[in-house]
Amino acid sequence: MDGDARADGRTSLPSSARGAATGQVLIGFAADHGETGLARAREKLEAKRSDLIVFNDVSREDIGFDAPENEVVLVSAAGSGESGRPPKERIASEILDEIVKLVPK
Numbered sequence: 001m002d003g004d005a006r007a008d009g010r011t012s013l014p015s016s017a018r019g020a021a022t023g024q025v026l027i028g029f030a031a032d033h034g035e036t037g038l039a040r041a042r043e044k045l046e047a048k049r050s051d052l053i054v055f056n057d058v059s060r061e062d063i064g065f066d067a068p069e070n071e072v073v074l075v076s077a078a079g080s081g082e083s084g085r086p087p088k089e090r091i092a093s094e095i096l097d098e099i100v101k102l103v104p105k
Helices: 034-047 088-100
Strands: 027-032 051-059 072-076 079-082
Touching: 027 034, 034 051, 034 072, 051 088, 072 088
Parallel strands: 027 051
Antiparallel strands: 051 072, 072 079
16 A cells, blocks of 8 residues: 655555554554644544544653653544653553544444
8 A cells, every 4th residue: 555645755654544444443643843743643633534643742852762751642533632751651551542442342
């Protein structure tokens, strides 16, 4: 499956990917900067027809790659919620908990 072209030459998940399989839950990740990046994550949720976008503000030096904690915002059609600054393992668990809620029963 070919991805959508991006300005930086990389490809991303095609916007047509959603709905490829019955019962599919589509999760995306957005590493971007500040409130503008969060707004783009919300746009990505709709444009990619995703169920959940995990937004990570990569402009912050106090969280992320070189820190034991991270902070993400989980963005879905129901709204968004911040994770706080727990250890990365806890964030992974929170993401999985949210995915389980989205799986059709």
